[in-house]
Amino acid sequence: MSTAAADHLLDTRGIRTELGAFVVAAAFDRGGTAAFALGDGTVRLLAGDAWQSVAAHDGAALAFAADVLADGFLAGGDDGRLVRVARDGGVTEIAAFGMKWVEHVASFADGKTQLRACAVGRQVHLFDAAGARLKTLAHPSTVTGLVFDARGKRVVASHYNGTSLWFVASKSDNPRVLEWKGSHTAVAISPDGDAVVTAMQEKALHGWRLSDGQHMRMSGYPGKTQALSFTRSGKWLASSGAEAIVLWPFGGSGPTGKAPMELAGADGILCTTLACHPQHEAVAAGFSDGLVILADIGTQRILPVAGTGRGPVSALAWSADGTRLALGSETGFAAVVDFSRR
Amino acid sequence: MSDAAANTQVPVTVLTGYLGAGKTTLLNRILSERHGRKYAVVINEFGELGVDNDLVVDSDEEVFEMNNGCVCCTVRGDLIRIVGGLMKRRDKFDGIIVETTGLANPAPVAQTFFVDETVRERTRLDAIVTVVDAKHLPQRLTDSAEAAEQIGFADVIVLNKTDLVSPEELAEVERRIREVNPFATIHHAVRGNVPIGEVLDQGAFDLTRVLAHTPDFLTDDAHEHNEEVRSVSFEVSRPIDPEKFNAWIGALLAQQGQDLLRTKGILAYEGEDRRFAFQAVHMMADGDFVGPWRADEPRRSRLVFIGRNLNRPALRRGFEACQVAA
DSSP: OOHHHHTHHHHHHEEEEEOSSOEEEEEEOTTSOEEEEETTSEEEEEETTEEEEEEOOSSOEEEEEEOSSSSEEEEEETTSEEEEEETTSOEEEEEEOTTSOEEEEEEEEOSSOEEEEEEETTEEEEEOTTSOEEEEEEOSSOOOEEEEOTTSSEEEEEEEEEEEEEETTOSSOOOEEEEEEEEEEEEEEOTTSOEEEEEETTTEEEEEETTTOOEEEEEOOSSOOOOEEEOTTSSEEEEOSSSSEEEEEOSTTOSTTOOOEEESOOTTOOEEEEEEOSSSSEEEEEETTSOEEEEETTTOOEEEEEOSOSOOEEEEEEOTTSSEEEEEETTSEEEEEEOOOO | OOHHHHHHSEEEEEEEEOTTSSHHHHHHHHHHSOOSOOEEEEESOTTTSOOOOSSEEEOOOOEEEOSSSOTTOEEEHHHHHHHHHHGGGGGGOSEEEEEOOTTOOSHHHHHHHHHOHHHHHHEEEEEEEEEEETTTHHHHHHHOHHHHHHHHHOSEEEEEOGGGSOHHHHHHHHHHHHHHOSSSEEEEOSTTOOOGGGTSSOOOSSTHHHHHTOOOOOOOOOOOOOOSOEEEEEEEOSOBOHHHHHHHHHHHHHHHTTTEEEEEEEEOBTTOSEEEEEEEETTEEEEEEEEEOOTTSOOOEEEEEEESSOOHHHHHHHHHTTBOOO
């Protein structure tokens, strides 16, 4: 496919720019504003078609997510700070951890619960919407992935030799530890909260089914998996790290003993990141050559979003309503593409 | 690997040595020297003595065992994460220095550069630099296995605190070091006063230069069953058959990798105008072509082992049998 054809959506429905630094992550806040966190420590906010640069960290931004309040973001950096970046560009420090890196952030918000979380070394810190620290959860080794379940009841952290599940409202603070020897480097939890899956250093995924304690092993990746994303229905787990989008079936009896579905295969080009659509059974994926595509899982149809040549894709995020996709690359390319009906 | 790829890779220097040998003093000396280069420094003993640098990463040494059936294949997971994080601001520094804790075994650090693809793509292990205390090293070698391992692993040894010993004691310490590792470059120092050019950007893990200066030594074939860390080196003149070599070295590392700290070689493959550099840390092996043989250079293959329980005659016969038929 020519780059011109692959860029059709970007050309007709995209806002794009060169940001000049490694795009670490993209996110939409709960009000729908897009922003990008960069390796130069800035957060770039996109309002309409105007870009604003906000100095958030002295160093690199390492983690980025929507904040619990509608109009802003949570950012963690290698300057040891957890900050809130408001849509108007204001930066408020929530916590500072000295020399330690703030490597992961996560948030949860519904009608009655609002929780912010960050991982710093071996600890996960939970904060409320006012910025007060609720609790600190200790792990046996550095936390490598952090995620809330779909209801905000539990927070899940991956680390050496397994994962820890913490009930955030629990008084006792004893985690349920899911053990599997080795280095787990990312974590996801299924929408129904019954399956926890990690990426491992050995180019494989490991999963636990919480209801019966069963282990799941998913292997065969040529590269390391960095992105794990369940579809809205929870029937599929999409993963990066192969020369295609690798989708494991999580409906019915689970993935054990089954072959995964592979979409958008490309010889010698690894899928570097991906994000499942928040409403439909579809997944956006980025590759090491810069290509970004949208794959419909049911029909297996592939829609190109952005062509090759703009650096390995390092960030993808959907707006909550699923109408817009934010994408960014290691070499500083960034864009927001609008998929809404016209 | 192409030269272009090699040039974009960030050089990593690993600094090992016992507590009190003068690692942090050397580190601060390196960082305060006016060399116009910027280093990201990964430290583990923050607080012992402050490190004055813009980009200091405080890390817990987190070693894990790879699930690949190889008991000695241990890796520093924290380094994999830190290198990944630092690459997000690659334009802000020229090299990375990793300081290890005093008692650390250097193997997991070195093996990290073999095991993780992202680390391999984006960085290269420049040299393992071991700082030793001229006064206390003999005692350390007697009472701990780690001291000998840190010397065995080294590409560069900074023999520090030479002002605290007599010339005779210094000669004896150097002899003890050479007994373990005759291949490392040794620099004498007082309070870590080694020029930065002698420690950083050595390209020492790329072995061409090191092996070019391999000392001639030891021709006796006595097989010592020796728990001490020692070294042996061999040279052969007929070209090497790559298939035979891979079969032999693969089996050897699988069986004896735990005893072999470092294996390094420059090989003349049959029908190949480029030199092949082979290296291994315990069972983890790696190799690549490293540029052509010079026209005036004899195409002789050399192989060095540093480790325990080295069976010199068996290793020699094994290596010699990798040559093409005469």
